[in-house]
Amino acid sequence: MATKIRYLFALLLALPQIVDGSARPHPALASRVLPANPSPVVYGDWEFPLTLNALRMQQDSARNLSELIFLPLVAADPEGRLVPRLLQKVPKVANGEIQNGGKRVVLTLRHGMRWSSGAPVTNRDVLFGWRIAMDAATGPFCAGTCDHIVSITLKGRYMVVLHLTRPWGPLLRIGLPPVYPHAWHALGGTPSAAAQTLGKDPSFNYLSDRYWSDGPYRVTSYKKDDHITFSRMQYFALRHQGHFPTLIFRFYGSRQVLIEKAASGAVSIGGGYSAYDLKELESAGLSSQLRLQPSLNLDHVEFNVLDKTVAGVPNPVVSNRVRQALALVVDRTSMVSSTLGLSAPAATRFAASGPLLVPFQLPESGAKPTAGNWAPPRRKFVSSTTLQAQDARKLLSQAGFPHGFTLDLHTDKSLDDPELKILTKNWAQIGVRVNVVEMRPCFPCTPFADLYVGKFEAALFTAHLGTDPASIGSWVGSQFIDRTKPRPVAGCEDPEQCDYSNLNFSGIQDSVVDSSLREGLSTLDEGQRARAYWQLQNRMIRQAYWVPLFFLPTVATAKPGIKGFTGHPDPGSLFWNVESWTRVKG
Numbered sequence: 308m309a310t311k312i313r314y315l316f317a318l319l320l321a322l323p324q325i326v327d328g329s330a331r332p333h334p335a336l337a338s339r340v341l342p343a344n345p346s347p348v349v350y351g352d353w354e355f356p357l358t359l360n361a362l363r364m365q366q367d368s369a370r371n372l373s374e375l376i377f378l379p380l381v382a383a384d385p386e387g388r389l390v391p392r393l394l395q396k397v398p399k400v401a402n403g404e405i406q407n408g409g410k411r412v413v414l415t416l417r418h419g420m421r422w423s424s425g426a427p428v429t430n431r432d433v434l435f436g437w438r439i440a441m442d443a444a445t446g447p448f449c450a451g452t453c454d455h456i457v458s459i460t461l462k463g464r465y466m467v468v469l470h471l472t473r474p475w476g477p478l479l480r481i482g483l484p485p486v487y488p489h490a491w492h493a494l495g496g497t498p499s500a501a502a503q504t505l506g507k508d509p510s511f512n513y514l515s516d517r518y519w520s521d522g523p524y525r526v527t528s529y530k531k532d533d534h535i536t537f538s539r540m541q542y543f544a545l546r547h548q549g550h551f552p553t554l555i556f557r558f559y560g561s562r563q564v565l566i567e568k569a570a571s572g573a574v575s576i577g578g579g580y581s582a583y584d585l586k587e588l589e590s591a592g593l594s595s596q597l598r599l600q601p602s603l604n605l606d607h608v609e610f611n612v613l614d615k616t617v618a619g620v621p622n623p624v625v626s627n628r629v630r631q632a633l634a635l636v637v638d639r640t641s642m643v644s645s646t647l648g649l650s651a652p653a654a655t656r657f658a659a660s661g662p663l664l665v666p667f668q669l670p671e672s673g674a675k676p677t678a679g680n681w682a683p684p685r686r687k688f689v690s691s692t693t694l695q696a697q698d699a700r701k702l703l704s705q706a707g708f709p710h711g712f713t714l715d716l717h718t719d720k721s722l723d724d725p726e727l728k729i730l731t732k733n734w735a736q737i738g739v740r741v742n743v744v745e746m747r748p749c750f751p752c753t754p755f756a757d758l759y760v761g762k763f764e765a766a767l768f769t770a771h772l773g774t775d776p777a778s779i780g781s782w783v784g785s786q787f788i789d790r791t792k793p794r795p796v797a798g799c800e801d802p803e804q805c806d807y808s809n810l811n812f813s814g815i816q817d818s819v820v821d822s823s824l825r826e827g828l829s830t831l832d833e834g835q836r837a838r839a840y841w842q843l844q845n846r847m848i849r850q851a852y853w854v855p856l857f858f859l860p861t862v863a864t865a866k867p868g869i870k871g872f873t874g875h876p877d878p879g880s881l882f883w884n885v886e887s888w889t890r891v892k893g
Contacts, residue, residue, distance in 0.1 A: 347536075347553035348869070348890070351574035353565045355532050355558040359513035361485060362445050362505045368579060370879030372556060375537050376513060376520035378545075380414060380433075380483045382883045383774055385600055385875050387667035389479060389833075392545075393420060393428065393486060393521070398479065400832050409474025409831040414467040414483075421542035422488050422519045430461045435498060437484035442502030452482045459484075476828045476836050477775040491519045523886040524554060532558055543886065550886050566591050569864050576869060578881055580862040586648040588864065598865050600874035601657050601664055601858035603772045606726065608633075608716075608854040613788065613814020614761045622764055623712050628683075630851035632702035633714075633765075635680050635695050636733045643857045645725040659855035660688075661844040662783075667876045668776040669844070672837035681848050699737045711738020718767040719746045719754050726856065727767065758812040761790045766812065769859065774877055776840040780824045783843075783852065787811040813853070819846045 356369035361377060364370060380393045389397045395415045398404035404413040420428040437459055440448035447454065455475040460468045475482060487494065487501065494501035504511050513520065514529040523546065524537035535556040539546075557574070559565040562584055569577040570591040577596075580588065588597060610624040610633075611617065623629050643654035660677040663669060679690035682698045689695060703711065714734070720727045722743060731741045744763070746754035757763050772778050781787045789809045823843035827836050847853060863881060865872045871888040875881055 347555045348551045348575045348888075349555050349557055349573065350576045350578065351557045351559055351565050351568055352577070352579040353559050353562050354579050356535075357512070358509065359526070360505060360511055362440070362448050363509065367879045371578060371881045372535065372537075373513075374522065374880065374882040375524040375554065375885060376518075376522040376526065376540075378420075378486075378522045380486065381479060382880070383480065383667075383877070384883070385667075385873050387664075387670035387876075391417075393417060398831075405831050409829075410471045412469040412471070412478065412831070414469065416465040416467070417544065418465060419544045420521060421544070422491075422521050423516075423525045423540050423542065424488075424491070424519050425542055426488065426490055426519075427464075428486065428488075428521055429464045430467045431464075431489045432486050433467045433484060434459050434461060435489035435501070436487040438498030439487055439502045439505060440485055442499055442506070444499070444502040445506035448506070449484065452477075453484045455482055456484065474829055474831050476830055477777045478831060480775040481773065486521070488519045488521075493517075493519075523550065534558065545886050551888065551890070554885075562587075566593070569593055569596070572866075574864070575866050576872065576881075577864040580864070582647055582859040582862060584862060585860075588862070589648065593864050596864040596866060598863045598872065598874040599653075599656075599860040600876050601667070602861040602876050602878060603664060603667075603774065604859040605659060605662060605664075605770045605772060606767075606856045606859060607659070607662065607770055608730070608856070609758075609766050609768075609813045610852060610854075611761055611763055611765070611813060612852055613816065614790075617715070617762060617764050623706075623708065623714065624764055626706040627850055628702040628706040629708065630854075631681070631683050631849075632699040632706070632737060633734060633739065634851040634854045635682055635699045635702070636692075636737055637680065637854055637856065638692065638729060638733055639680075639856055642726055642729045645729055646857075647860070654857075657857045657860055659857050661848050662770075662772075662779060662853055662855050663776055663840060663844050664772070664858055664876060665844070668772075668774070669837045669840055671833040672841045674837075674841055674844075677848075681851075683849070696736055703737060703739075708738075711740065713740045713742055715742045715744050715764045716767055717744045717746050717757060717763045717765070720767060730767065730856075755812075759790075759809055761812075761814060763812075776836070776843075777824070777827055779840075779843070780828070781808070781810045783811060783813070783815045783817075783820055783847065784824050785811070785816040785821055788814050788816070790814070815852050817846065817850065817852075819843075 352368045354366055354368040356366055356372055358364050359369055359373045359376060361373050378392050381389050381397055382392050384390050391397050393416055395417050396402060398412050416430060422428060437453060439445060440453055455471055455478060456469045457472055458470045495504050514526055516525055516527050523540055523543045525540045526535060527538040528536040537554045539550060539552045559568055565577055566587060568574045570593055610630050611622060612625055615622055615625050639658035640651055640654045643649055643657050644651055665674045665676050677688050679688035680695055682689045684698045684701055718727060734741060758766055770782060787808055788811045820843055823839045826839035830836055861874045861878050863874050868890050869888060870891055875883060
């Protein structure tokens with residue numbers, strides 16, 4: 308009897324903690340022994356994250372580190388394939404989890420996943436997270452993504468059923484809701500209160516061990532502009548043998564200092580580099596540590612195909628033969644080599660034959676980057692520079708420009724940029740003379756102000772494309788043209804302040820492009836989506852609306868002893884599989 312009384316008394320003491328969400332871990336979980344390893348992995352970056360609150364952060368450094376403490380439902384691996392994280396499997400038509408033509412999607416959570424408190428992750432947390440992200444206090448965070456979900460129903464503890472009014476293709480890649488613990492009292496107890504906390508309170512930053520998280524690590528110490536220490540989260544159920552007990556983020560005030568520290572061996576993994584740091588990284592002796600992946604940032608030329616005159620002068624690139632000729636003579640491999648300092652074999656990995664990153668954005672298509680340039684007279688891709696020049700001159704002659712012409716090229720590149728120099732040289736060999744128009748920042752406008760209203764013939768700049776191929780729609784779909792709007796105002800580069808409904812600078816009006824975009828948006832079948840966007844890719848290549856040049860690489864460094872680490876096309880996804888990394892001696 309005394310034993311029972313002691314048990315009941317202990318239970319009563321624990322009840323307030325259970326109700327307010329601060330319960331101690333289950334004894335069976337708390338007793339799990341974690342192997343010791345005194346040597347932490349040091350991740351260095353020159354940008355210090357302001358917050359790890361996923362609903363407020365905008366920095367790539369923050370997005371990287373947030374992957375250490377939060378686990379998404381699914382993630383894209385470096386090859387673009389969707390892999391399950393919190394889910395048992397990725398929903399597909401074939402496995403029966405995409406139903407009713409894509410208007411109903413079933414999510415099945417892994418059993419045994421837990422929050423850092425020891426509380427289980429359940430389907431109530433998915434519903435709670437969606438309601439938070441739909442609340443106006445968070446933006447709403449779901450705007451344009453998970454707001455395609457109109458309702459959610461729960462079955463048991465681990466099944467979630469998403470209901471859509473119509474199928475939306477990008478749902479699995481960019482439209483699944485975030486997951487937040489519904490039982491954690493610090494969030495406020497209701498989705499509305501939690502939305503106020505997460506969306507409005509900058510001090511709620513996840514930079515201490517008081518926050519609940521469900522990723523492979525949790526924050527255990529933090530000093531602003533110095534370091535963040537991440538320690539293994541003891542309840543994380545996806546751990547592999549090599550999971551590091553400790554990972555330390557170190558802040559270095561500049562890229563130069565970061566490169567010096569990486570070269571000295573003080574940094575296990577370095578991030579925050581740009582493609583234009585490659586030459587300096589190699590000079591510092593870090594060639595063997597480089598981890599490069601083609602990114603979703605595309606350097607390219609856009610042609611104004613809509614406006615027959617620009618500033619009262621006939622616009623030559625309205626002719627598709629002119630555009631095809633200009634695209635045909637571009638030496639992308641030399642451009643990558645000269646711009647980034649890569650060897651010719653390495654450069655071919657980043658050269659772009661089309662606007663979509665193949666195969667990352669088209670993993671189900673089995674497509675590979677195309678070698679050479681499209682030659683319309685031969686109806687095939689050719690790699691011979693002699694044949695390219697001959698065919699380009701023939702195309703120009705057919706378009707009425709046998710002796711070439713002068714082309715105004717708007718760009719935000721510097722005049723001594725190798726990319727601009729090679730482009731100018733390539734076009735000069737077929738008689739096209741480039742007049743560079745510098746796009747400079749101004750107030751209250753942006754360098755792209757002329758492009759929004761069609762006051763250009765051609766423009767060279769970097770397009771920032773999304774992980775889902777549907778993101779290209781706002782750049783090339785006919786519904787995204789409005790030459791009457793002279794905006795954007797200053798701050799338009801910030802997605803929270805800018806309307807991106809007028810990004811089709813080229814003025815592309817193509818039924819094949821539009822139908823491909825519609826098909827890609829209207830199905831959740833990855834095979835059908837891949838075919839639709841592959842058709843769009845081919846159309847863009849053959850009509851030469853753009854001249855894709857190369858995909859800027861994401862750049863990271865990693866010591867040879869770190870195994871399992873690779874770059875990722877998304878600059879904010881270096882740690883997507885951190886629990887799988889291992890370290891070898893030597």
